[in-house]
Amino acid sequence: MALDRKPAPNDLNAFWMPFTANRQFKKNPRMFVGAKDMHYTTSDGRQVLDGTAGLWCCNAGHGQPKITEAIARQAGELDYAPAFQMGHPAAFELANRIIEIAPKGMEHVFYTNSGSESVETALKLAIAYHRARGEGARTRLIGRERGYHGVNFGGISVGGIVNNRKMFGTLLGGVDHMPHTHLPALNAFSKGQPEHGANLADDLERIVALHGAETIAAVIVEPVAGSTGVLIPPKGYLEKLRAITAKHGILLIFDEVITGFGRLGSAFASQHYGVLPDMMTTAKGLTNGVIPMGAVITTGAVHDAFMGGPEHMIELFHGYTYSGNPVASAAGIATLEVYKEQGLFERAAELAPYWADAVHSLKGARHVIDVRNEGLIGAVELEGIPGEPTKRAFSAFLAAYEKGILIRTTGDIIAMSPPLIISKGQIDQLIGTLGEVLKGLE
Numbered sequence: 001m002a003l004d005r006k007p008a009p010n011d012l013n014a015f016w017m018p019f020t021a022n023r024q025f026k027k028n029p030r031m032f033v034g035a036k037d038m039h040y041t042t043s044d045g046r047q048v049l050d051g052t053a054g055l056w057c058c059n060a061g062h063g064q065p066k067i068t069e070a071i072a073r074q075a076g077e078l079d080y081a082p083a084f085q086m087g088h089p090a091a092f093e094l095a096n097r098i099i100e101i102a103p104k105g106m107e108h109v110f111y112t113n114s115g116s117e118s119v120e121t122a123l124k125l126a127i128a129y130h131r132a133r134g135e136g137a138r139t140r141l142i143g144r145e146r147g148y149h150g151v152n153f154g155g156i157s158v159g160g161i162v163n164n165r166k167m168f169g170t171l172l173g174g175v176d177h178m179p180h181t182h183l184p185a186l187n188a189f190s191k192g193q194p195e196h197g198a199n200l201a202d203d204l205e206r207i208v209a210l211h212g213a214e215t216i217a218a219v220i221v222e223p224v225a226g227s228t229g230v231l232i233p234p235k236g237y238l239e240k241l242r243a244i245t246a247k248h249g250i251l252l253i254f255d256e257v258i259t260g261f262g263r264l265g266s267a268f269a270s271q272h273y274g275v276l277p278d279m280m281t282t283a284k285g286l287t288n289g290v291i292p293m294g295a296v297i298t299t300g301a302v303h304d305a306f307m308g309g310p311e312h313m314i315e316l317f318h319g320y321t322y323s324g325n326p327v328a329s330a331a332g333i334a335t336l337e338v339y340k341e342q343g344l345f346e347r348a349a350e351l352a353p354y355w356a357d358a359v360h361s362l363k364g365a366r367h368v369i370d371v372r373n374e375g376l377i378g379a380v381e382l383e384g385i386p387g388e389p390t391k392r393a394f395s396a397f398l399a400a401y402e403k404g405i406l407i408r409t410t411g412d413i414i415a416m417s418p419p420l421i422i423s424k425g426q427i428d429q430l431i432g433t434l435g436e437v438l439k440g441l442e
């Protein structure tokens with residue numbers, strides 16, 4: 001890598017960085033200038049093992065030639081086509097390929113550019129679906145405490161992470177929340193799905209009784225809550241949510257933005273848990289994170305409810321300039337091919353028990369109060385420093401980066417979600433280095 005062609009910018013002031021401690025960063029920047037397979041290259045020439053697949057998105061690792069070549073080819077052939085009232089082949093091909101790997105019953109794909117937009121799209125679809133069927137009073141949306149559904153107004157309204165909500169006014173009306181499923185006193189150090197907590201889904205019955213089912217459009221949950229610090233669904237919980245929503249005619253939306261595309265060892269969490277929602281929101285791994293793209297995947301019934309009017313009429317007044325962008329579509333097709341050719345979903349399933357043992361080996365390490373895992377996701381929860389929440393985990397993040405591994409922290413929780421190409425040796429390196437980092441923490 002010719003680092004001299006990519007000097008670090010000499011003024012960091014103009015770029016207001018997202019979800020970043022800007023002042024801390026700009027005093028001591030951490031800059032990536034290259035990436036290949038499992039590693040990033042830093043601006044000071046070090047290799048950093050990617051323990052987080054970027055931001056849960058580079059499931060096939062970095063620099064997959066098939067994806068980069070597909071992007072270059074498509075950009076040269078057809079760079080852009082209007083997304084409204086015009087089509088191009090790649091968007092249709094990708095939709096078919098997504099449906100091929102989606103759970104049976106999922107039949108249609110609506111393109112977006114991010115997870116946040118997928119969430120907004122799914123929430124709007126849910127309300128419009130009921131209206132199209134003559135149930136226009138179903139407008140309420142139910143989320144869950146500690147949920148993360150991106151950063152747009154619908155997503156933060158149904159989301160349940162207080163810092164993402166409290167700065168932004170009154171948010172959407174007509175939203176309620178189910179309780180989160182984190183029960184450390186009962187479930188700490190569970191391997192995979194915890195035993196306790198399926199009954200928390202019954203709270204949905206209380207919400208239905210309070211508002212009336214005929215006012216509720218949809219329930220949205222992450223099958224595995226990621227950004228809040230990895231909460232694995234208790235055994236039987238998702239099944240109960242499905243049963244209660246079906247009983248009351250409420251749509252169930254799985255936000256699969258991080259669980260989609262192999263993270264749990266199946267294409268989607270829906271297949272991993274054997275629970276079929278009405279819609280799934282996706283992004284990230286759809287294009288291996290290389291180019292922004294998201295997609296909402298729906299059942300035939302959701303789509304067909306819109307198809308009743310005159311044929312020359314637009315059925316859904318929603319969409320983005322870049323919905324199904326040709327270059328993003330080409331990246332998506334190539335990404336799904338890479339997953340298939342390299343058997344990466346199966347690989348994740350095979351590695352999962354090894355990963356589980358490795359992550360749980362940190363039980364008993366300094367400050368560790370819980371360890372959680374599912375598929376190739378792991379979380380290590382630390383006891384916070386009294387009066388200084390988040391500080392201990394953030395120190396761990398900085399020390400880990402110095403020692404050559406990339407982890408993510410949220411609150412005092414360390415989350416890991418490596419690319420599915422990770423080797424057992426690299427798992428040992430990641431967890432071993434983290435163990436050393438924990439030993440050195442205040």
Ligand SMILES: Cc1ncc(COP(=O)(O)O)c(C=O)c1O
Pocket residue numbers: 113114115116117119148149150151222226227255256257258283284
């Ligand atoms: C479950 C879930 N939904 C939505 C999003 C938002 O995705 P994006 O950042 O692409 O808007 C994320 C991002 O981490 C996520 O984890």
